Amino acid sequence: MAVRQSPLLVPLALLVLAWGQPPVDAVLPPSFRIEQTSDSFRLLLQDDLLLIDHGPGHEAVVLGTGTTTFKETTGNFIINDTITERLPLSSFSVSAESESAATVTLWSSTDAESTVTLRFSTSADSVLIGGGAARPERFDRLWLRLHAEPDETVFGGGEQYTFFNLRGRDYPVWTREQGILRDPDNPLTDIISLDGGAGGDYHTTYWPEASFLSSRGYYFRSVTHEYGALQFSSEERHELYTQSAGALDVRVAAGSPLQLVQWANTGRQLLPDWASEGVILGLEGGTEFMMQRYQQARDAGIKVAGIWIQDWSGIVNTAFGERVFWNWRWNETHYPGLDTVIQTLKADGVRLLAYINPYLNIDGDIYQNNRDMGYFLTDASGAEYVQDFGGFSCVTVDLLSEPASAWYEQLIRTNMLDLGISGWMADFAEYVPVDAVSAGAAALSSPAALHNTFPALWGRANRRAVTAAGKEDDTLFFVRSGNTEQAQHAAMTWSGDQNVDWTTTDGLVTTVVSALSLAIAGCGLNHFDIGGYTTQRPFFVRSEELLLRSAEYAVFTPVMRTHEGNRPDANVQWYSNERILAAFARLSRQFAALAPYTRAALAEYGESHTPLQRPTFLHYPNELSGYTNLTGYQYLYGRDLLVAPVYEEGAQSRRLRLPEDSWVHLWTGEQWQGPQEVTVDAPLGQPPVFYRADSEWVELFKQISQITE
Numbered sequence: 001m002a003v004r005q006s007p008l009l010v011p012l013a014l015l016v017l018a019w020g021q022p023p024v025d026a027v028l029p030p031s032f033r034i035e036q037t038s039d040s041f042r043l044l045l046q047d048d049l050l051l052i053d054h055g056p057g058h059e060a061v062v063l064g065t066g067t068t069t070f071k072e073t074t075g076n077f078i079i080n081d082t083i084t085e086r087l088p089l090s091s092f093s094v095s096a097e098s099e100s101a102a103t104v105t106l107w108s109s110t111d112a113e114s115t116v117t118l119r120f121s122t123s124a125d126s127v128l129i130g131g132g133a134a135r136p137e138r139f140d141r142l143w144l145r146l147h148a149e150p151d152e153t154v155f156g157g158g159e160q161y162t163f164f165n166l167r168g169r170d171y172p173v174w175t176r177e178q179g180i181l182r183d184p185d186n187p188l189t190d191i192i193s194l195d196g197g198a199g200g201d202y203h204t205t206y207w208p209e210a211s212f213l214s215s216r217g218y219y220f221r222s223v224t225h226e227y228g229a230l231q232f233s234s235e236e237r238h239e240l241y242t243q244s245a246g247a248l249d250v251r252v253a254a255g256s257p258l259q260l261v262q263w264a265n266t267g268r269q270l271l272p273d274w275a276s277e278g279v280i281l282g283l284e285g286g287t288e289f290m291m292q293r294y295q296q297a298r299d300a301g302i303k304v305a306g307i308w309i310q311d312w313s314g315i316v317n318t319a320f321g322e323r324v325f326w327n328w329r330w331n332e333t334h335y336p337g338l339d340t341v342i343q344t345l346k347a348d349g350v351r352l353l354a355y356i357n358p359y360l361n362i363d364g365d366i367y368q369n370n371r372d373m374g375y376f377l378t379d380a381s382g383a384e385y386v387q388d389f390g391g392f393s394c395v396t397v398d399l400l401s402e403p404a405s406a407w408y409e410q411l412i413r414t415n416m417l418d419l420g421i422s423g424w425m426a427d428f429a430e431y432v433p434v435d436a437v438s439a440g441a442a443a444l445s446s447p448a449a450l451h452n453t454f455p456a457l458w459g460r461a462n463r464r465a466v467t468a469a470g471k472e473d474d475t476l477f478f479v480r481s482g483n484t485e486q487a488q489h490a491a492m493t494w495s496g497d498q499n500v501d502w503t504t505t506d507g508l509v510t511t512v513v514s515a516l517s518l519a520i521a522g523c524g525l526n527h528f529d530i531g532g533y534t535t536q537r538p539f540f541v542r543s544e545e546l547l548l549r550s551a552e553y554a555v556f557t558p559v560m561r562t563h564e565g566n567r568p569d570a571n572v573q574w575y576s577n578e579r580i581l582a583a584f585a586r587l588s589r590q591f592a593a594l595a596p597y598t599r600a601a602l603a604e605y606g607e608s609h610t611p612l613q614r615p616t617f618l619h620y621p622n623e624l625s626g627y628t629n630l631t632g633y634q635y636l637y638g639r640d641l642l643v644a645p646v647y648e649e650g651a652q653s654r655r656l657r658l659p660e661d662s663w664v665h666l667w668t669g670e671q672w673q674g675p676q677e678v679t680v681d682a683p684l685g686q687p688p689v690f691y692r693a694d695s696e697w698v699e700l701f702k703q704i705s706q707i708t709e
Contacts, residue, residue: 027219027255027263030122034102036094041104043120045127046254049217053147054106058236059088061106061116063133063245064141068227070448073196074390075177075431076204081227083141087114103131113138118248125263129250136246143231144248146238152216153627154238155615156520157230158209158482159493161510162202164517164615164632166212170231171203173224175430175455175481178496179204180534183505188539202505206430206496207455207482210240211264213520215624219260223249223484225449244445258610258618261520265609267487269525271558271602272474274351274422276595278303279588280561282529284311284322284568287335294350296575301585303592306422307345308353308561312338316361318391322568326394327364328356329415342420351422353476356412358429358458359394362386366411367395375404377436377450385436396432399457400440400450405464412465423476425494429458430481455481459489466491476559478527487522492559500532500542500565502649508532508550509633509647515557515613516635524611525602529563530554535570542571545649545684548583552687553645555591556637558598558612582709583685590707597697601638613637620659622675630657630677634688640695644688654688655679662693666705 028046035042040055054060066083089106096102101121108114117131133139155164157171161178179200181189193199210222210230220240222228228242242248253263281297281304283290290309297304314325314334325331330338342352360367360376376395377385386393398404416424434448444450459479466475478492495514501507511528518526531547534540542565551574554560565571574584601612610618614636617623623631634644634656642663644656658674665672665680666689672678680688691701 027125027253027259030125030127030253032120032122032127034094034104034120039090041092041094045218045252049254050147051218051252052145054092056090058145059090059106060145061089061118062143062145063087063089063108063114063116063139064143065139066141068243070434071196072431072433073198074388075428076179076195076197076200077174077176078197079172079174079227087111087139089114089116116142123251126251126253129252130248132248133245140243140245142242142245142248144240144242144250146220146240148234148236148238149216150235152214153624154212154214154232156209156212156517158211158517158521159205159207159495159514160203160517161205161495161513162505164513164629165627166230167232169202170229170233171208173208173210173228173230173452175206175208175452175483176204177430178206179506180499180536181503181506183503186505200506206480207486207493207518207521209482209484209521210242211484211521212238213257213260213264215257215627217256217260218252218254219264221251221264221484224445225452225483226445227448227452247445257621257624261611261614261618262609264520264522265487265524265605265611267490267522269487269523269605270472270476270491271525272422272476273599274305274349274474275476275559276305276592276598277349278305278560278592279584280306280308280353280559281574282308282310282561282563284309284315284564287337287341290335291341293575294345296581297584300581301589302574302581303585303588304350305592306351306353308355308423308425309335310355310425312354316392323391324355325364326357326359326361326389326392327366328360328411329366330419339419346420352420353423353425354416354421355425355427356416357427358397358399358408358454358461359387359389359431360397362393362395370407373407374398374439375401375407377432377438380435380437382437385433387431387433389431396436398438398440399454399461400438400443402440404439405457405461409461409465409468412462413469417465417469417471417475422474423478426458426462426477426479428481429455429479452483455479456483456485456489459486463489463491478559482523484522490523491525493518493523493526494561495526495528497533498529499534499536499540500546500571501540502546502647504647506534507647508546508553509645512633512635512645512647516615516632519611519614524605524609524613525558526613527557527559527561528554529565530561531563531565531571533563533565535565535567537567537570541567544572544576544580547572547574548580548684549646549687551584551587552685553643555587555594556641556643556687556689558602560588560591586685586707586709590704593700593704593707597638597641597700604638616642616657616659620661620675623657623659628657630655640692640697641701642690646682646687652681652683653679654682656688658690663690664693664698664701665690666701669705
């Protein structure tokens, strides 16, 4: 224990939320104290939670220099970050600025330009850490080191897929394609990665964040758009690595896991009532085919809430399969009479959803008619930046420019909402090259920062369009890419482009990790493509078992939506045979019957910011002790349902962990007592689902268990 010299104690403060929703249960009122000796100092939160431990050999701040290169190929990035100098800062001084603020200045005696200032203060709900390097032009990299315990677990990092517990690995903060297979131990990943790194790795993600929840009782959030990383490979420390060396922007809150996740979830995600009434069927192929499949679903007894057509704007053929023609208006040749069909479907209680992204195919009339308006990102010479998107070329709308963003928002209102479209996939936003130039570049910390900034700009444009049309409560748009700010804009997320396989690196179960990590990061409303998306003959194609296992799991999520995949003819579909049609009818009725519970969980999310899909340790903190992957492959849906999807091919049972409570098996009514690990039978159509014995929803759950046909 360090000797205390003039400890700085910050008074308690009350949590106040200013975003317009009712206040959540307060995180612990923020306070910090600095203890120091002649050669060390320690920063403690809440009097005894050690956050920073500085001393000889374990310096709190390291400065560095280096070079970083980015090679982009269709949204995949090969990043080479070469560190040429690392300089630990051992000398320091501490000064109190007020009762609630202090400054620690650090430097190295070997370099007069190495000064870093850390400014500590409190807001209503968190401890703030600002400051940075005095000469970022000399030192362009900074590592902020946090104290770590050997048995500590950490969660978050934005959206992750392979590992829910981040400990023992490093996570770059750079939005990009998630990759295909994402497993360096699989030789096929290496082959796929020959195409610009498309194979990916455990850390590649659409939605990275420099934020995490620690099992020691604090939440760390850093806001930066520069390249960086969360580094958890050391047993003694965590590190925030940032190339924004001159401008730290960190918030740290303390409390229980539930309080901290509620604190992090401050956005307002949207789920209209109609989305809970049945399955959203993903279809392509034109008006006649769409309506034939819709009638087939109705005849089979499938409860349909919506029809989602990606190809409403037309199609182009590429080596990756049929792709949507990125020219965002109704293609009347491909979908004749769509305006009338939308109204017919709506009269049946069925909504039509479509697709859009922030890029325009240069062969389309929307680009051709607006190419001279200054609406698109440019290269250094001022020419419009044209990129290859896998078989066709596109420009990117400059969403950092207010005139360009306003134009695109109006396009969404006119071409989609005014047509009667009730929702859409707001895809992509990860492809912006580091040398692209925006008309709004003056607002950026560096030209490269546009890349990590762009996903939230895309979410903002969609949200503005819906809000301006007065249709926030009736429209469902969902995004896949994000950053720290995206949760303020996105109506909902989906997990992205999983393989149509069973792997734990890019298959079905990664959508569970995705939902849980996003819940920690601050976006608690998520869903996924039933059956997966990425199909690569002959290596992975969708089987009937995979389709049905993912569909039965989707029953216990906020939205149930199918996707035909990038090669529909290679995949088993919901309409492939009568057996699957009957299963989908039953599952869709179970999903619709669960709607009152889902809406209650959504109301809870609006009031207390508790995500719909949540890790068990939010309500059972003891589950953090002895954490295992079982916890990362199961979740609570709302407060009362425990769901453990079957994720192994051919499995007829599943092992899971019951937290400390009385649990009832949904399908048999058998009662179990936690905490314990159990293995339960899981025949197709009956995934392991339990409900709390004292739930107020017991009768509803019993009704759902009786929907067997």
